[in-house]
Amino acid sequence: xxxxxxxxxxxxxxxxxxxxxxxxxxxxxxxxxxxxxxxxxxxxxxxxxxxxxxxxxxxxxxxxxxxxxxxxxxxxxxxxxxxxxxxxxxxxxxxxxxxxxxxxxxxxxxxxxxxxxxxxxxxxxxxxxxxxxxxxxxxxxxxxxxxxxxxxxxxxxxxxxxxxxxxxxxxxxxxxxxxxxxxxxxxxxxxxxxxxxxxxxxxxxxxxxxxxxxxxxxxxxxxxxxxxxxxxxxxxxxxxxxxxxxxxxxxxxxxxxxxxxxxxxxxxxxxxxxxxxxxxxxxxxxxxxxxxxxxxxxxxxxxxxxxxxxxxxxxxxxxxxxxxxxxxxx
Amino acid sequence: xxxxxxxxxxxxxxxxxxxxxxxxxxxxxxxxxxxxxxxxxxxxxxxxxxxxxxxxxxxxxxxxxxxxxxxxxxxxxxxxxxxxxxxxxxxxxxxxxxxxxxxxxxxxxxxxxxxxxxxxxxxxxxxxxxxxxxxxxxxxxxxxxxxxxxxxxxxxxxxxxxxxxxxxxxxxxxxxxxxxxxxxxxxxxxxxxxxxxxxxxxxxxxxxxxxxxxxxxxxxxxxxxxxxxxxxxxxxxxxxxxxxxxxxxxxxxxxxxxxxxxxxxxxxxxxxxxxxxxxxxxxxxxxxxxxxxxxxxxxxxxxxxxxxxxxxxxxxxxxxxx
Numbered sequence: 001x002x003x004x005x006x007x008x009x010x011x012x013x014x015x016x017x018x019x020x021x022x023x024x025x026x027x028x029x030x031x032x033x034x035x036x037x038x039x040x041x042x043x044x045x046x047x048x049x050x051x052x053x054x055x056x057x058x059x060x061x062x063x064x065x066x067x068x069x070x071x072x073x074x075x076x077x078x079x080x081x082x083x084x085x086x087x088x089x090x091x092x093x094x095x096x097x098x099x100x101x102x103x104x105x106x107x108x109x110x111x112x113x114x115x116x117x118x119x120x121x122x123x124x125x126x127x128x129x130x131x132x133x134x135x136x137x138x139x140x141x142x143x144x145x146x147x148x149x150x151x152x153x154x155x156x157x158x159x160x161x162x163x164x165x166x167x168x169x170x171x172x173x174x175x176x177x178x179x180x181x182x183x184x185x186x187x188x189x190x191x192x193x194x195x196x197x198x199x200x201x202x203x204x205x206x207x208x209x210x211x212x213x214x215x216x217x218x219x220x221x222x223x224x225x226x227x228x229x230x231x232x233x234x235x236x237x238x239x240x241x242x243x244x245x246x247x248x249x250x251x252x253x254x255x256x257x258x259x260x261x262x263x264x265x266x267x268x269x270x271x272x273x274x275x276x277x278x279x280x281x282x283x284x285x286x287x288x289x290x291x292x293x294x295x296x297x298x299x300x301x302x303x304x305x306x307x308x309x310x311x312x313x314x315x316x317x318x319x320x321x322x323x324x325x326x327x328x329x330x
Numbered sequence: 331x332x333x334x335x336x337x338x339x340x341x342x343x344x345x346x347x348x349x350x351x352x353x354x355x356x357x358x359x360x361x362x363x364x365x366x367x368x369x370x371x372x373x374x375x376x377x378x379x380x381x382x383x384x385x386x387x388x389x390x391x392x393x394x395x396x397x398x399x400x401x402x403x404x405x406x407x408x409x410x411x412x413x414x415x416x417x418x419x420x421x422x423x424x425x426x427x428x429x430x431x432x433x434x435x436x437x438x439x440x441x442x443x444x445x446x447x448x449x450x451x452x453x454x455x456x457x458x459x460x461x462x463x464x465x466x467x468x469x470x471x472x473x474x475x476x477x478x479x480x481x482x483x484x485x486x487x488x489x490x491x492x493x494x495x496x497x498x499x500x501x502x503x504x505x506x507x508x509x510x511x512x513x514x515x516x517x518x519x520x521x522x523x524x525x526x527x528x529x530x531x532x533x534x535x536x537x538x539x540x541x542x543x544x545x546x547x548x549x550x551x552x553x554x555x556x557x558x559x560x561x562x563x564x565x566x567x568x569x570x571x572x573x574x575x576x577x578x579x580x581x582x583x584x585x586x587x588x589x590x591x592x593x594x595x596x597x598x599x600x601x602x603x604x605x606x607x608x609x610x611x612x613x614x615x616x617x618x619x620x621x622x623x624x625x626x627x628x629x630x631x632x633x634x635x636x637x638x639x640x641x642x643x644x645x646x647x648x649x650x651x652x
Contacts, residue, residue, distance in 0.1 A: 034448035037544050042442030045435040045515050046454060052512035053461045056469035056476070063471055073479060131357055145361045148368065160367040163374070169384030171370055203364065260463045289467045303471045310468035317463040321456060330452060330459065 057310060064303035067095040074299070083304035096298070103305055105280055106288040109194060110312075113265065113284060117198045117205075118258040122251060124202065125209020130239060132210065133217045143214070147207040154204075154267035161200035162187060162272055187272065193282035197269065205261060209254045216250030217243070256320045263313055266290060285309045375410075378403035423503050428510040435511065436518025441548050443519070444526040445534055455523070461516035477505040526552065 030036060064083055068074035086093045090102040132142055149157065164170050165186040173183045186196050220243060228238040266286035269278045276291035278284075285305060293302025324330045370388045377391045377400035385398045393401040411418075443455045477483065487501035529552070537547050 034446050035450065038442035038446040038448065040442075041438040041446075041544070041548065042451075042454065045439035045519070046457070048435065048512045049458065049461050049515050052473070052509055053464055053469065053516075054457070056472040057464070059472035059475070060469055063475075074475075128360060131353060131360075134353055136353065136357065142357050142361060145364050149364055152368075160371050163371060163387075164367050169387050171366065171388060174387075203367065207364070256463075260465070263465050266467060286465065286467045290470065293471050299471050306465075306468045306471065309465050313463055313465050313468070317460060321459060325452065325456065330455065 060303050060306055060310075063300055064307045066300045067093075068300040068303075069095040070297045083301050086301065087304050087308065093301070095300070100298070100301065103285065103288060103308065106283045106285050107308075109282065110263070110284040110286075113194060113198055113201075114259055114262040116195075117201050117262045118255055120198070121202050121206045121209050121258050122254060124206040125211075125254065126213050126244070126247070128206065128210040129213035129217055130243075132214060143211070146210055149204040150207050152204065154265070155271040157200055157204050158268050158271035161196070161203070164200075165196055188279075190279065190281040193279065197265070197272065197282055200272075201262065201265060201268065205258060209258065212250050212254040213247060216247045220246050252320065252323075256316060259316050260313055263309065263316075285312075375406050376402055376404065378405060420503060423500070424506055424510065428507045428514060431507070431511040432514030432518045436515050437522045437552075438548070439515065439519045440522035440526055441552050442544075444523045445529070445547065445552060446544060455519075458516045458519045461513070462520065466513070473509060477502075477509075481505075 062076065062079070063074060065079035065081065066074045066076060067078065067082070082093055085091070086100050087103045090100060092099050128146060132139060132146075136142070152160075164172050167173055167183050167185050170186075172186065176182075176184060184192070186192050224242055224246070225238065228242045233241070264286065265284060269282060269284065269287050270276070270290075272278070273282070276287060276295045278287055286309060289302050289305040289309060292298045292305060321330070366388060373390050374382075374387050381391075381393055381400040381403075383398050383400065386396075389396065389399045391400045391402040393399055439458065443451045443458070483501040483505055484498075487496070487498050487504075490496050491498040533551050534547055537551060542550070
């Protein structure tokens with residue numbers, strides 16, 4: 001993509017002196033550059049995100065080095081890494097008299113939720129995409145139905161599933177009762193909490209994985225399917241050996257989006273558990289961060305957790321964006 | 331991709347192959363799985379709370395006919411509207427401006443970073459895209475500090491509260507609108523850029539040759555092309571013949587006289603096969619009222635096309651070459 005672009009640029013700049021209408025142009029001043037001429041369009045949005053996204057991230061990093069706690073305003077004169085030491089090893093920080101527990105529990109829950117949610121989501125999405133791709137009738141209807149949950153917000157999903165998981169009237173327990181398993185407390189059960197959250201999120205987002213995979217499947221030439229058929233491959237073997245390996249880019253892009261969604265699952269937990277207290281078995285980094293900052297007033301410690309969360313998101317997204325850039329698909 | 335209907339030696343059921351029957355069974359079952367939480371919620375919301383038993387939450391209220399399902403009532407909805415009315419109003423106040431600003435600014439940013447090509451734009455664009463993936467918790471504390479302690483928005487709204495329809499708490503909504511616009515910008519930019527990449531260069535090139543300014547191109551070409559493209563990229567209507575000549579000569583166009591003539595580079599990549607049609611030859615770009623894409627992407631996801639970063643649009647013919 002870049003090569004024809006640079007060639008064209010060079011060609012255009014060579015002919016700059018004499019224009020088509022016979023006139024000439026002066027040598028480009030800085031105001032004539034395309035970047036400057038198009039600046040009225042991209043600069044205001046860029047300044048907005050520069051201030052509210054990147055400025056806020058930088059400020060957050062600085063805040064995480066302070067001892068900001070409780071009411072008042074942060075003191076930027078004494079910066080240290082104490083909050084990170086507390087976050088990783090626990091202990092009693094200088095700004096508090098209480099012992100603060102490390103983040104390992106919520107970090108572990110975050111990773112478990114992230115991995116289980118995205119892997120199951122992808123697998124379900126792939127199966128659905130293959131089924132929908134069988135030249136079925138009413139394909140649009142099925143696709144729309146599968147994608148419908150994604151149009152709901154986290155809050156709505158949480159309330160629906162809170163209702164579904166209800167011990168007495170929930171559909172899940174009615175179903176379990178029909179197959180002979182007694183009513184199970186799900187939402188407040190420490191063993192099932194995280195699974196329940198992951199399941200509801202899978203319900204919401206597997207349609208997205210399906211759409212991404214369906215686009216990937218449609219991009220594979222029909223000849224690949226036909227060649228595998230002619231060679232006598234069974235359907236299972238054809239998909240496993242020929243088709244699924246070609247869905248690598250679709251997998252990666254869906255995986256990145258889903259993983260970052262699960263990092264953002266705070267809204268879901270907040271509405272499902274009605275506040276910052278989902279309990280230790282469903283506590284993820286996002287809920288821990290908001291609880292520390294807004295419930296306990298440990299602003300600086302909350303910022304430190306936020307930085308860790310940000311670095312996790314960055315670690316997932318950077319390789320993806322870089323590979324997209326290298327492939328010229330950005 | 332593989333239709334097995336009627337293959338010799340397969341099990342069949344009512345004339346359909348068993349394979350297809352099972353396939354449709356699974357698809358319908360998954361459809362039920364995706365719909366039933368929503369359906370249950372809606373059904374329960376129209377049951378009279380007094381008659382609610384909870385034994386059949388998924389059934390509509392059919393009390394006289396089916397016992398245990400409750401009687402029909404809009405009472406829960408009345409209660410919800412009474413309780414959430416203020417929230418609904420606030421939602422509208424927040425959502426409408428935030429969406430408009432995000433879309434407008436996102437479209438402008440995508441235009442400045444896509445249709446006009448310059449060095450280093452990809453670096454700026456990467457900063458936009460990365461913004462999609464930032465967890466909100468990573469910026470919450472600074473944003474709280476910013477809106478409560480740095481910007482005196484609350485103090486601005488205190489005197490304004492005497493005006494009709496303005497309450498003092500609206501300063502929070504204004505702060506949310508601005509913040510939300512900033513956080514909606516990255517995804518809007520991504521979506522608009524995906525569309526602008528599909529637009530043909532010919533029209534833009536012709537306008538540039540005529541000396542149209544950047545703003546003219548945005549207003550006269552991009553905004554018009556967008557209206558159709560952003561809805562759907564598959565066109566069934568055929569464009570007018572390519573031999574149509576515009577009655578107005580391009581040299582007499584107002585843009586020509588208005589702006590300083592200069593040729594600048596377009597991000598042209600012939601391999602991508604961008605095909606938008608206007609019905610007019612490219613040099614008649616000023617006559618174009620609306621144009622539409624002809625590259626048919628097989629799938630348009632309602633959440634937009636994050637996956638369009640991986641699936642390149644293929645094919646399409648250049649209308650002016652044949």
